Amino acid sequence: MALPENLTSSWTQGLDLPSRLFETGSTDYELFEEDGEFVLSVEMPGFDPESITVSWDEGVLNIAAEHEDTQRGRRRTYHRRFRFPKSIDDEEIAAEYNNGILEVRLPILADAAVSGTEIEVQS
Structure with a gap:
């Protein structure tokens, strides 16, 4: 039986240590805003x-x-x-599940304003 050429990479193979140590969450969803609504697609x-x-x-x-x-x-x-971050028309939220993907559409209210304070970026 032959030993692997690089023992270190052999026992850590597949662990992907740096990215797993600092991973903050899974990427099983996509969220974006278009045409006055948020669109959330979740892989399920x-x-x-x-x-x-x-x-x-x-x-x-x-x-x-x-x-x-x-x-x-x-x-x-x-x-x-x-x-x-914006007010949603909760009466018009729609969800659909198709081919393992859940898609939720959340219409933004026309007068919805983002609350908070703008922070100046200094250089």
């Missing part, structure tokens, strides 16, 4: 649409889901919260 493959709960509460969108694989005896859960 394998979930049944009936098991996905999407709720809105005071500027926070909650997404939760649960999937039980009885053949493997495994259970997967998903839960994430998204806070939005």
Whole structure:
């Protein structure tokens, strides 16, 4: 049996240490603003649409889901919260699940203003 040429890389192979040490969250979603609404796309493959709960509460969108694989005896859960910086027309929020992607559209109210203070960038 031959030993690997580089033992260090052999035992750390696949660990990707620097990026995992500083990783702040997963990239299972994409969020952008277009045509007066926020569009949130979340990768959720394998979930049944009936098991996905999407709720809105005071500027926070909650997404939760649960999937039980009885053949493997495994259970997967998903839960994430998204806070939005502008006022949303909560009566017009729409969600659709297709091919493992949950897409939520959140229309921005016309008079919605971002609250806060602009901070000057110094050079």
